[in-house]
Amino acid sequence: MRTRMNREDRRTAILDAAIAVIGERGFHGFSIRELALRCAMTDAGLLHHFGSKTDLLLAVLDRRDMQDEHAIAALLPHGAAPRSRAQVLQVLAAIVARNAQHPELVRLYAMLRVEALAADHPAHAYFVTRDRMARRRFAELLNLPGEAPDRLARQVLSAMDGLELQWLQEERGFDLVATWNETAERLIP
Amino acid sequence: MRTRMNREDRRTAILDAAIAVIGERGFHGFSIRELALRCAMTDAGLLHHFGSKTDLLLAVLDRRDMQDEHAIAALLPHGAAPRSRAQVLQVLAAIVARNAQHPELVRLYAMLRVEALAADHPAHAYFVTRDRMARRRFAELLNLPGEAPDRLARQVLSAMDGLELQWLQEERGFDLVATWNETAERLIP
DNA sequence: GTCTATAGGTAGATAGAC
DNA sequence: GTCTATCTACCTATAGAC
Numbered sequence: 094m095r096t097r098m099n100r101e102d103r104r105t106a107i108l109d110a111a112i113a114v115i116g117e118r119g120f121h122g123f124s125i126r127e128l129a130l131r132c133a134m135t136d137a138g139l140l141h142h143f144g145s146k147t148d149l150l151l152a153v154l155d156r157r158d159m160q161d162e163h164a165i166a167a168l169l170p171h172g173a174a175p176r177s178r179a180q181v182l183q184v185l186a187a188i189v190a191r192n193a194q195h196p197e198l199v200r201l202y203a204m205l206r207v208e209a210l211a212a213d214h215p216a217h218a219y220f221v222t223r224d225r226m227a228r229r230r231f232a233e234l235l236n237l238p239g240e241a242p243d244r245l246a247r248q249v250l251s252a253m254d255g256l257e258l259q260w261l262q263e264e265r266g267f268d269l270v271a272t273w274n275e276t277a278e279r280l281i282p
Numbered sequence: 283m284r285t286r287m288n289r290e291d292r293r294t295a296i297l298d299a300a301i302a303v304i305g306e307r308g309f310h311g312f313s314i315r316e317l318a319l320r321c322a323m324t325d326a327g328l329l330h331h332f333g334s335k336t337d338l339l340l341a342v343l344d345r346r347d348m349q350d351e352h353a354i355a356a357l358l359p360h361g362a363a364p365r366s367r368a369q370v371l372q373v374l375a376a377i378v379a380r381n382a383q384h385p386e387l388v389r390l391y392a393m394l395r396v397e398a399l400a401a402d403h404p405a406h407a408y409f410v411t412r413d414r415m416a417r418r419r420f421a422e423l424l425n426l427p428g429e430a431p432d433r434l435a436r437q438v439l440s441a442m443d444g445l446e447l448q449w450l451q452e453e454r455g456f457d458l459v460a461t462w463n464e465t466a467e468r469l470i471p
Numbered sequence: 472g473t474c475t476a477t478a479g480g481t482a483g484a485t486a487g488a489c
Numbered sequence: 490g491t492c493t494a495t496c497t498a499c500c501t502a503t504a505g506a507c
Binding site for chain 3: 098103134138
């Protein structure tokens with residue numbers, strides 16, 4: 094017997110499958126048909142919900158933000174109030190720990206970030222904005238005495254992204270959080 | 283008047299254009315036809331030289347190694363002879379400086395590395411091998427007193443890759459070598 | 472809301488002329 | 490060695506039945 098899904102559940106199921114497929118093959122590399130197969134639908138049925146491949150990607154980015162960005166933003170309080178070094182390290186560890194629990198989101202991010210370097214990629218504008226915001230937030234967080242927060246933010250963000258990609262490549266063969274803590278301990282004075 | 287090219291020059295010109303195109307759109311995202319257009323040929327003419335899209339990719343990886351790997355390997359001498367911290371930092375700076383002069387190779391590497399996370403990607407095996415070798419080499423280089431070289435190698439490689447990607451994303455808007463030196467100075471005890 | 476059918480385009484690859 | 494022509498397959502997207 095076929096389980097019926099309402100509109101919202103169906104959209105959510107498609108988007109979660111899309112996060113995995115796009116993370117694996119990229120925006121150019123995946124096909125609506127392949128994704129529809131994973132959702133036990135036809136391509137026409139899937140397109141009914143999203144209209145076009147590009148609109149689907151934008152919906153995926155929205156969902157990624159919903160799942161991830163809000164939680165991260167909650168960990169990264171606004172305002173330039175200086176924090177202690179220990180507090181900063183704790184916040185960074187919490188972010189990495191959260192990412193370690195969602196490898197498919199890390200992979201989607203890594204894939205689209207590289208693809209979206211191309212100015213004509215549908216996610217290009219999204220990542221330009223997102224990256225600027227991330228650097229600004231990290232610079233606020235890393236506003237430590239005697240430091241240039243912008244330069245430090247760039248280095249910390251880069252090291253975090255690089256280590257997460259390495260973690261995917263080694264098939265999660267090392268403890269991401271522990272290794273990150275070692276990096277952060279040295280990188281942040 | 284049309285300039286004639288011999289076989290080897292033609293192959294080289296195609297491979298250099300392929301490095302750029304694949305770096306921009308990925309293996310799945312680019313087409314033989316698009317690449318042939320950039321080389322002022324037809325797709326059939328291009329395929330005469332490489333046989334298939336996959337074989338072209340493998341030839342691209344060979345060429346990347348020829349251009350890059352040999353030079354890097356020369357900077358990273360073999361053997362476990364311990365080096366001073368200053369020597370190590372100098373070697374790392376030389377590697378990054380070389381990469382800064384070849385952004386198209388950095389971009390190709392970043393793109394294929396993420397795509398090749400998929401086990402069925404034609405470059406998957408290549409990157410598994412290459413990554414293991416890179417970590418081993420860096421571990422030899424970073425064999426400093428009182429350090430666990432494997433763990434440190436992973437962190438240093440990750441930070442380097444992450445910063446290079448950031449440098450591409452900000453359209454080379456910061457000094458890659460200077461920023462890397464700041465990172466390395468802190469990351470390596 | 473999901474299907475079948477199909478339009479219209481592009482892909483990789485091959486055959487054969489020159 | 491490069492071309493034109495072509496094959497087969499797959500793509501996105503739409504139209505319309507149910």
